[in-house]
Amino acid sequence: MAVAVLHVAAECYPLLKTGGLADVVGALPAAQRALGADVRLLLPGFPTILDGLVDRQPLAELPACHGARTVRLWFGHTPDSAMPAYALEAPGLYDRSGNPYQGYDQRPYDDNHRRFALLGQAAARLANEGIDGWRPTLLHGHDWHAGLMPAYLRATARQSGRPAAASVFTVHNLAYQGLFPAQKYGELGLPDDFFAIEGLEFYGQFSFLKAGLFYSDRIATVSPSYAREIQTPEFGCGLDGLLRWRATDLCGILNGVDQTLWNPAADTALPTNFDAERREGKRRCKALLQQELGLEVVADAPLFAVVSRLTEQKGLHRVLGGAVPLLAQGGQLCLLGSGEPAIEAAFKALAQAHPGRVAVRLGFDEALSHRLFGGADVVLVPSRFEPCGLTQLYALRYGALPLVRRTGGLADTVRDASLENLADDSATGFVFERCEQDDYDAAVRRAFTLYRQPAAWDQVQRRAMCCRFGWDGPAEAYLALYRTLRE
Known part of the structure; x- marks a missing residue:
């Protein structure tokens, strides 16, 4: 019998997206379903999520909790x-304009602990009681928003004396x-003894x-x-000891990546389509992009792009620090993203100082x-750390060679254009x-050196575009992980 899986997350493309988490939650469950798993989602009822659900119908009224009257x-x-x-409709918690996690002042909502406690508790309730004839045998939580889900499972099992549903927790x-x-712990409705070093407590919070x-069966x-x-202490954020344990x-x-959505041969957002064997369309895409962004339309000027959240993690201070030398070598720079005000301001100032050479678009624009x-x-991804990164995977698919730091998923997906990798035709970018x-x-x-060697550049670009990072492999890997909990 197929495993019944409930994925629990705060966002899902195309209903709501603030980052790569939404892309994963939008694609992984669908890939698992294609492999025969009985998979469903549980999401908070943010307005865009509720409005976007197709054939939406009410199922049940849940007990008021966590400050939600209904x-x-x-x-x-x-x-x-x-x-x-x-989707959980709780107007007092989720019906807010703007960012789902913070107000217009860039400060997280004071009641985020209650907003996402409701998500975790509702997931545990579905696992314990089922709904409308369906009951998950395994819960799969994504990132901190779903972190309390396995704790509620454990607490409910202890209270009822029945085994808890299995749980997997993915750290994005x-x-x-x-x-x-x-002092807000008492608002969660969890046992007092869960607030401990062997539990939720973390340096007094x-x-x-x-x-x-701590509470999930698999991580x-x-x-x-x-x-x-x-x-390791360098990347463990104070949790490395628990993770080693x-x-x-x-x-x-x-x-x-969703290879249907991210496919330059059929992408309707592109003015001209292309693929690994027929790349003439990419040159036209470049010229039209330069024109759209107000850059000088120069075919032989290497165009470097940043598509990113503008946070310290992403290493964008290196892009800023290296911008003048990049321009001096004849390159152009464009950026799409939003985030920390200081980083936004620095890139805006850079664009103002170099009109026609630097273009900055602040905000989110999928197309x-x-x-x-x-x-x-070239797509720049010089992250201090990068759990996986989707940007470099999109870049590979579109023949925009990723320039990345050797860390996390960047190290796992990009092969440097070193002499030996060029020799055996495995190079796909710069590390x-x-x-x-x-x-x-x-x-x-x-x-720049490789760009000025057209034959070598074409070789690396073609190899990059032939890389395949679809969801079939990850979907099966997660299903195999689920099976370890049933053996």
Whole structure:
């Protein structure tokens, strides 16, 4: 009998997207369903999620809790893959304009602990009681928003005396931990003894992420290298000891990309389509992108692109520090993203200082991101750390060679254009070791050198576009992980 899986997450493409988490939640369950698994989603009822569900219908009224006067469970399907999905309508908690996690002042909502406690508790309720004739045998939580789900499973099992449903918790980024003051712990409705070192307590606060790591049956991260890195003090964010303790339950499964949505041969966001064997369209995409962004339309000027959240993690201070040398070598730079105000301001100032050479678009624009990958020659991903990264996977698919730091999923997916890798036709981009300006600048110079050798550039670009990081492999790997909990 197929395993019945409930994926629990805060966002899902195309209903709601603030980052790569939504892409994963939008694609992984669908790939598992295609392999025969009985898979559904549970999402918070943010307005865009509720409005986007197809054939939405109310299922049940849930007990008021966590400050919500009314909680209603809806059922529908996602608009792209027709994935069955539940959404929790709790207007007092979820019906807010703007970002789902923070206000217009860029500060997280004070009641985020209650907003996402409801998500975890509702998931446990579905596992324990079922709904409308369906009951999951395994819950799969994603990132800190779903971190309390296995804790509620454990607490309910202890109270009822019945075994808890199995649980898997995927860490998409260990740096985002869902930390809250200890005095708010009583609002969660969890046992008092769960607030302990062997539990949710984390340096005097409580952590949703730690709850997921401690109470889940299995832990996954989004790349093999990141699974190893987070067991070290450098990348463990204070949780490396717990992760080493749970090392036998921890694995890294590399993310994939939706190869139908991200396909330059059929992408409707591109002005001209192309593929690995017929790349003439990419040159036209570049020229039209330069024109759209107000850059000088120069065919032989290497176009470097950044498509990213603008945070310190992403190493964008290296892009800023290396911008003048990059321009001096004849390159152009374009950026799409939003995030920390200081980084936004620095890139805006750079664009103002170099009109026609630097273009900056602040915000989120899905169609423009496709055109950037379609037109760029190089995509810059100089992250301090990167659990998996989807940007470099999109870049590979579109023949925009990734320039990355050797860390996490970047190390697992990009092969450096070294002499030996060029010789055996395995090179797909540019990789540097240390998050230092000299290392980054040297990688940029190597990109210019290769660009000025058309035959070698074409070889690497073709190899990059032939890389395949679809969801079939990750979906089967997760199903295999689930089976370890049934043996």
